[in-house]
Amino acid sequence: MVLASVLVFCILILSAQVPARARRGSLLQAWILTATAPLALGIANVSRTMTGIADSVGDLFTTRSENQRLKNEIVKKDRELFELRARVASDALDQQLLVGAAALPKILTVAPVLLVESRAGLQSAVIGAGSAQQVVVGCPIAVPQGLVGRIVTVSRSIARAQLLIDASAAAGARIVRTGEMGIARGDGRGHLKLQNIATTSRVAPGDVIESAGIDGIYPRGVTIGTVSTVSRGSLFLEIGVTPAASFSQLTDVLVLSPSPAVTETAPGGKDARQ
Amino acid sequence: MKITRVAALIVAGVALQFFLGSSRHRAAWPVDFFLLATAVVARSGDFVRAVLVGGAAGLLEDTLNHELIGMNAFAKAVIGYLLALLSVRLIFGGPWAVGGALAVASLVNDAIVAVLAALLLQAPIVLLSRESLWRAAATGATGSLLEAARVFPWRQWWQSRRLRRLR
Numbered sequence: 001m002v003l004a005s006v007l008v009f010c011i012l013i014l015s016a017q018v019p020a021r022a023r024r025g026s027l028l029q030a031w032i033l034t035a036t037a038p039l040a041l042g043i044a045n046v047s048r049t050m051t052g053i054a055d056s057v058g059d060l061f062t063t064r065s066e067n068q069r070l071k072n073e074i075v076k077k078d079r080e081l082f083e084l085r086a087r088v089a090s091d092a093l094d095q096q097l098l099v100g101a102a103a104l105p106k107i108l109t110v111a112p113v114l115l116v117e118s119r120a121g122l123q124s125a126v127i128g129a130g131s132a133q134q135v136v137v138g139c140p141i142a143v144p145q146g147l148v149g150r151i152v153t154v155s156r157s158i159a160r161a162q163l164l165i166d167a168s169a170a171a172g173a174r175i176v177r178t179g180e181m182g183i184a185r186g187d188g189r190g191h192l193k194l195q196n197i198a199t200t201s202r203v204a205p206g207d208v209i210e211s212a213g214i215d216g217i218y219p220r221g222v223t224i225g226t227v228s229t230v231s232r233g234s235l236f237l238e239i240g241v242t243p244a245a246s247f248s249q250l251t252d253v254l255v256l257s258p259s260p261a262v263t264e265t266a267p268g269g270k271d272a273r274q
Numbered sequence: 275m276k277i278t279r280v281a282a283l284i285v286a287g288v289a290l291q292f293f294l295g296s297s298r299h300r301a302a303w304p305v306d307f308f309l310l311a312t313a314v315v316a317r318s319g320d321f322v323r324a325v326l327v328g329g330a331a332g333l334l335e336d337t338l339n340h341e342l343i344g345m346n347a348f349a350k351a352v353i354g355y356l357l358a359l360l361s362v363r364l365i366f367g368g369p370w371a372v373g374g375a376l377a378v379a380s381l382v383n384d385a386i387v388a389v390l391a392a393l394l395l396q397a398p399i400v401l402l403s404r405e406s407l408w409r410a411a412a413t414g415a416t417g418s419l420l421e422a423a424r425v426f427p428w429r430q431w432w433q434s435r436r437l438r439r440l441r
Contacts, residue, residue: 002322003355006329010348014394032337036288043289044296051297115295117339118304119346119409120388121400124339126295152341162341168397188400248301 033155044114105219105256109133113250121167121188130157138258146223146244148253165190172214173224175203181212184224194239209241216259283311304409305416306380308335312350316357328354349386353379373418380410
């Protein structure tokens with residue numbers, strides 16, 4: 001009897017949420033996230049401190065080799081920087097680059113990752129930033145290596161994000177080398193698939209995929225990943241993509257300002273932009 | 275089992291979930307603490323409490339992690355009932371049996387959530403992924419260790435240790 005009541009209750013809750021899910025996170029979710037925020041943030045701080053201490057102790061043993069590696073890396077980076085500076089200075093297209101840069105999104109805040117969940121293809125993360133930091137539903141999140149996902153529920157101090165590798169997540173994508181556009185979809189197992197690329201494409205393993213900015217959610221020009229496998233399907237190529245961001249080791253993410261399309265369609269979007 | 279102990283179990287589940295979740299090494303040992311809390315209550319053989327705790331723990335997990343609230347609540351209520359049934363109807367015990375049952379329960383939880391997500395979110399069904407198998411193994415092993423610690427004769431061990439020292 002109790003089992004039946006609980007199951008019916010769950011089905012009623014699920015049914016009540018289904019029509020509204022595409023527009024915004026439910027109010028109940030936002031309330032419970034707000035209620036758990038102090039606990040979550042407190043525990044996360046303790047956890048980070050302890051992990052930091054453990055890492056520091058571990059670092060003591062590897063400092064010398066790490067120092068040498070970093071020195072070599074700095075020398076290599078300096079060389080690259082010198083070449084890039086020279087190239088940019090002599091490039092007649094630098095003006096176009098500057099125009100393109102205006103379309104890049106503004107970073108709203110840097111938020112710690114409090115929780116990452118991966119269950120049955122559904123991949124999500126709870127981050128330590130909310131409406132108090134101007135975060136709204138639809139804000140893309142990223143790390144310096146690449147795109148991570150988008151915010152789906154916001155409370156005052158924490159928010160929940162759908163990761164790009166979620167089985168129902170998708171983003172407009174572009175192959176940098178060939179310029180062809182397709183859709184990058186999560187496979188729910190930690191990888192991505194690039195769809196809708198014609199079989200005549202010259203895409204090859206190793207090609208970099210970036211966001212195309214055509215979906216109204218993600219900004220253009222942010223790295224998504226690199227092509228790992230290419231095989232021929234019936235109509236389109238079947239392309240496997242390895243994500244650029246390391247989803248299993250996320251610690252902090254950049255929350256980007258939402259796309260204009262998101263702020264215009266979201267309820268109270270104009271307020272959110274102000 | 276007392277209500278205060280049940281509440282403490284759920285709060286401990288949330289705390290541990292966040293404690294491990296905010297660490298960089300979260301994927302190393304991804305234990306489903308909400309399932310463990312449900313199993314601890316189900317171990318007492320109380321069907322009503324097992325189902326209610328499963329539902330509550332799942333609801334909390336959904337709120338923190340999922341787009342639709344209720345998928346894990348549904349799964350964990352069913353699992354709470356099944357685990358209570360298992361502990362009442364079968365002569366069931368020992369770390370290996372408990373660990374195995376919890377690993378299977380974790381996979382069943384994932385399967386129920388996958389089917390519900392496919393029905394309600396039109397998401398592709400993802401079963402037996404690497405993460406799912408690793409979580410089942412970690413949850414089973416942790417449950418197994420907890421059961422081993424529960425049945426271990428700590429008092430006798432302590433007394434024999436003291437005697438050895440005195441000699």
